Amino acid sequence: xxxxxxxxxxxxxxxxxxxxxxxxxxxxxxxxxxxxxxxxxxxxxxxxxxxxxxxxxxxxxxxxxxxxxxxxxxxxxxxxxxxxxxxxxxxxxxxxxxxxxxxxxxxxxxxxxxxxxxxxxxxxxxxxxxxxxxxxxxxxxxxxxxxxxxxxxxxxxxxxxxxxxxxxxxxxxxxxxxxxxxxxxxxxxxxxxxxxxxxxxxxxxxxxxxxxxxxxxxxxxxxxxxxxxxxxxxxxxxxxxxxxxxxxxxxxxxxxxxxxxxxxxxxxxxxxxxxxxxxxxxxxxxxxxxxxxxxxxxxxxxxxxxxxxxxxxxxxxxxxxxxxxxxxxxxxxxxxxxxxxxxxxxxxxxxxxxxxxxxxxxxxxxxxxxxxxxxxxxxxxxx
Numbered sequence: 058x059x060x061x062x063x064x065x066x067x068x069x070x071x072x073x074x075x076x077x078x079x080x081x082x083x084x085x086x087x088x089x090x091x092x093x094x095x096x097x098x099x100x101x102x103x104x105x106x107x108x109x110x111x112x113x114x115x116x117x118x119x120x121x122x123x124x125x126x127x128x129x130x131x132x133x134x135x136x137x138x139x140x141x142x143x144x145x146x147x148x149x150x151x152x153x154x155x156x157x158x159x160x161x162x163x164x165x166x167x168x169x170x171x172x173x174x175x176x177x178x179x180x181x182x183x184x185x186x187x188x189x190x191x192x193x194x195x196x197x198x199x200x201x202x203x204x205x206x207x208x209x210x211x212x213x214x215x216x217x218x219x220x221x222x223x224x225x226x227x228x229x230x231x232x233x234x235x236x237x238x239x240x241x242x243x244x245x246x247x248x249x250x251x252x253x254x255x256x257x258x259x260x261x262x263x264x265x266x267x268x269x270x271x272x273x274x275x276x277x278x279x280x281x282x283x284x285x286x287x288x289x290x291x292x293x294x295x296x297x298x299x300x301x302x303x304x305x306x307x308x309x310x311x312x313x314x315x316x317x318x319x320x321x322x323x324x325x326x327x328x329x330x331x332x333x334x335x336x337x338x339x340x341x342x343x344x345x346x347x348x349x350x351x352x353x354x355x356x357x358x359x360x361x362x363x364x365x366x367x368x369x370x371x372x373x374x375x376x377x378x379x380x381x382x383x384x385x386x387x388x389x390x391x392x393x394x395x396x397x398x399x400x401x402x403x404x405x406x407x408x409x410x411x412x413x414x415x416x417x418x419x420x421x422x423x424x425x426x427x428x429x430x431x432x433x434x435x436x437x438x439x440x
Contacts, residue, residue: 180235264343337424
C-alpha cells in the first residue's frame, strides 16, 4: 500500500513540475499577488471624497468643514453651489458624501435651541455608507461638545447642578440621508455585483477550458485540417459562451429583482449594451489563456490567478480609493472595475448613458484591444 502511494506521489510531482510553464504558474503569481494585495487589501474607510455646500460662510461653518477635512477620514474634493450639483456629483460617482450647512448656522448654534446640519451619503454600498455616517456623527458630536464646553466655561461660578441645564441645551443636530439605498440594505449592493462576477467567471472557464480540451484530447489537429477557417473557429467557440453570459445576466437579474427585491431603476437596454462590451473583455481573456495553456489544469489555474486579483482590484471588496496610487493604476486595466460601476449605476442610481458613457467607452476600448490581440494570437497558433 505504502509503496503504491509513494509511487503515485512521485508520479504526480513529476507530472506537475516537468512543465516549465507550470513551475512558473505555481510560484511566481502567488508571490506577486501577496505583494499587491498586502498593500491593496485595506478595509479601513479613508480619503472619503466629500462635497461641501456652505450657505452660512461664517467662521463657525468653516471650522466645521476644517474638522471634517482634518479628521483623516474625509477629503474635500468639491465645493457645491446648490443641492442639484450635489446630486450630479453623487450620480457621477465623484463623491461619496456631502456636507450641507444652512444659513444661520453660526447664529443658531450659539442659541440654546441648537441648529442642524445635513450629511448626504451615497448609500449604494450600505457598509461604506454606515461607516461614513458614523464618522460624520463622531466629528459633529465632538464639535458640538466643544461648543457646549466653551459656553459652560463662560457661565459664572455656579454649582454644577445649576450649570447642567445650560450644558444640555443647544448644540448641533445631524440629519443623515442615504441616496439610492435609503435602508442601507447590503443585498442591494452585493446582488448586482455578483452578476458581474458570475459573468466573468463563467465565460472565462468555458472559453479557456473548451479550447484547451480540444487540444488536450487531440481533436484540435482534426479541426485544423478541416475546411473551417480560423476566424470561423474563433467565433464558433466564443459566441455560444456569450449567449450563456446573457442567459446568466437574465437569470440572476430576475432572481435579484423578484426574490431579493433589489431595485432596477435604469435601462435594461443599456444593461445589455454594457454586458456586450464586458463580454468582449472576458471572452478575450479566456481566449488568451487558452493560447498560453497546454492542459486544462494549466488553464484553470491561470484563470483563477487572473480572476482573484480582478475581484480584489475592482472595488467590490476593497474601496479603490484606499489602495496605493500604483495599485489604483492597475485597476484601469480591469474590465470588472468599469462594469461594476455601470451595473450599480443602472440598478441603484438609475443612471443613463449621459452618466455612464466614460465607463462604457473604457469597456469598449479595453474589450476591443483584448479580444483582437487574443484572436490574432489564437489564429497564429492555428496556422
